[in-house]
Amino acid sequence: MPQTSSSLHLFADVLARVHGVCRALAADSSWPEGIDFSRVVVEPPRDASHGDMATNAAMVLAKEAKAKPRDLAEQIAERLRTDALIAKVDVAGPGFINLTLKPAAWAEALRTVLREGAEYGRIRGGAKVNVEYVSANPTGPMHVGHCRGAVFGDALASLLQFAGHDVTREYYINDAGAQVDVLARSAFLRYREALGEDIGAIPEGLYPGDYLKPVGQALATEHGEKLLAMSEAQWLPTVRAKAIAMMMDEIKDDLAALNIRHDVFFSERSLIETGNNKVAETIDFLKAKGDIYEGRLPPPKGAPVEDWEDREQLLFRATAYGDDVDRPLIKSDNSYTYFASDIAYHKNKFDRGFVEMIDVWGADHGGYIKRMQAAVKATTSAKGSLDVKIVQLVKLLRNGEPVKMSKRSGDFVTLREVVDEVGQDAVRFMMLYRKNDAVLDFDLAKVMEQSRDNPVFYVQYGHARGHSIFRNARAEVFPELPEDAGARIAWLAESAVERLSDPVELDLLKRLAIYPRMLEAAAAAHEPHRIAFYLYDLASEFHALWTKGRDLPYLRFIINNDADLTKARMAMVQGVVSVLASGLAILGVHAPDEMR
């Protein structure tokens, strides 16, 4: 069970109290030993009129306690009524126990937010985890399709970090397959072009994009005409290495435009280096375990394979670990399949101490999950875990119309073009404002719009509005209200937050109190999108409260003749600002002090 930083957050606190009561009851009523309390939860009820929190304790424990849920609920409720934090306990429905907390609980929750500041909601003590994302082939610039996985992986990594994990952000460079040889040949053509040769049209099967021209230039500058005299076998490794290096630089630049930086760039080629062949080692390792054999596979059922050749080949016994068929490791030309080096790669991750691994893949790799998880099971003796997150397609639109994308002739929309047009914040937020496995419509026109339709704007404006309120408060009531966040929080910490008593204000405080709970669940489920939705809801309640102040002057944040109340409201605004900033930071979106 992970622990929060300086104090239990409210829901965990109440859950602990409920557990305490149940345990005491178990002892007094001599329930059987070893009852599982882990299914007992405390959560906000759907319908707020039921109270602040509800627990299912009685329903979950009824069977083992050999009691009727309603009766058990009454017994638990009776004991909870003596709790100092709880104002009201009701038993409802099939055995729900509804709790209404004393107003002081919410005031204390706000104090917790202020006390912990940017650390509010942080969890400590998580495990080491490796998040591998992007891993785009180093054969060209990144296109929009890569965007979503990049943003998702990055936000997930940040979320896990905030939830206490020791996170490594990793990029797997596919620099060993046939596609990088194609890259090398394409670059070599550009090299000849750079030396003044007329190369004509780029032949079928090579990469036509202009982005290889600088590579040709660099090769020409570096090697002059030396390479021309060599055979392909001689120049290819040199040209390939140079092209890959330059493509990776470009990719890193593209990622930097989204503020994404990996800790580790892992080369596939490094796995098959002569003298240190990890793929061969891994195959031997699996052979020794009996997970590899020579055999035949039935031909695939779907689209007919033209050159199907029924042959004896080296197979990994993936079916022993939950996959549908066994998988080949060596191609007919005796080189390793991609899968073979991927097994070695994931074993390597495990050997580096990552028991928990997360891969972020595009939707077209969905059929690959089972075999990879089978491989991780086999190579780690089921000690390692691999969660694969699939990000679905992004449909790029402009005013509802699909943006044309054709793959040929390098005529695709690059990641950079999209970021340049709509900005890093909009790209990041919108990519996260959807479940990862749902198809996403990304409308270039809509995400630029400054309206409630656009959640990016709406949330950022919430943060800016908070600062606007501070500026006004400074001008009207509190010239001493500090500009610096840390100083301001310290100054606000001693405000009379008990005076926040309007139901609308309490709702806002309740929303703030839920933040740690939401983060914990999002981290456990590997679902950063939950943060985006939470922030939208929080901003929405904040804006609503602000607007209420127009009709109901007593709800305005700044009350000129009541400095105490104004200060308490500033504390509340600070709470909102802190949490908005915290959540946006995890998503990698800026929290501006003003909108322009």
Added chain:
RNA sequence: GCGCUCGUAGCUCAGCUGGAUAGAGCAUCGGAUUUCGAUUCCGAGGGUCGGAGGUUCGAAUCCUUCCGAGCGCGCCA
């Protein structure tokens, strides 16, 4: 043919890993608004959670089976 993912309001999507009367935004309709800085706010209507079975105190959520969409299906990565 098989596997994976998805199917929730007219549209775009949430639904906190099984909880109470399934929620937002857009759109529609009806109100409010010379505001501490917007491009706002409040309310209403709108649902067989794709269909049918099952599991249990309780299912949008788990299982089975159909229907429909997307992706994939030795040596491509």
